[in-house]
Amino acid sequence: MNKRSPVPWLPAVLGAVLGSWGCLDTGGELGQQCVINSDCTDETPCTFDTCSVDGLCEHAPVSDGTLADQVAGDCAVSQCVGGVTASVYDDTDVSDDHNPCTADLCTPSGPAWVPVADGAECEDGHGSVGACSDGTCVLT
Numbered sequence: 001m002n003k004r005s006p007v008p009w010l011p012a013v014l015g016a017v018l019g020s021w022g023c024l025d026t027g028g029e030l031g032q033q034c035v036i037n038s039d040c041t042d043e044t045p046c047t048f049d050t051c052s053v054d055g056l057c058e059h060a061p062v063s064d065g066t067l068a069d070q071v072a073g074d075c076a077v078s079q080c081v082g083g084v085t086a087s088v089y090d091d092t093d094v095s096d097d098h099n100p101c102t103a104d105l106c107t108p109s110g111p112a113w114v115p116v117a118d119g120a121e122c123e124d125g126h127g128s129v130g131a132c133s134d135g136t137c138v139l140t
């Protein structure tokens with residue numbers, strides 16, 4: 001006896017229809033079922049996460065621009081570009097190592113602290129004066 005479905009094309013059609021409605025997607029992507037907006041949080045600050053009147057999550061991109069939350073001193077600025085978080089190089093976002101004998105710089109690979117010239121006058125932060133030697137303030 002033949003055990004195949006009497007309508008062999010039915011499972012494929014049902015799968016396609018359910019997939020197009022988003023009913024088979026439970027991974028937090030577009031099409032996730034929801035009741036309230038907080039059901040749709042995708043942890044991405046660059047999208048508005050809303051629950052539509054149809055009960056499906058929508059993630060509309062926010063306007064492109066700089067995010068409010070930034071990491072200081074990482075030589076980068078976080079932005080939203082097309083609904084995706086992007087880290088853009090910023091050579092003014094230096095990290096201060098509080099060492100008077102290094103220059104605080106940014107490189108495309110991140111912060112850098114380059115020793116200043118030996119003999120440069122320095123102050124140890126407690127009022128004592130010295131001279132820089134190999135990136136360290138040596139009190140005189």
Ligand SMILES: [Ca+2]
Binds near residue numbers: 072073075093
């Ligand atoms: Ca930063």
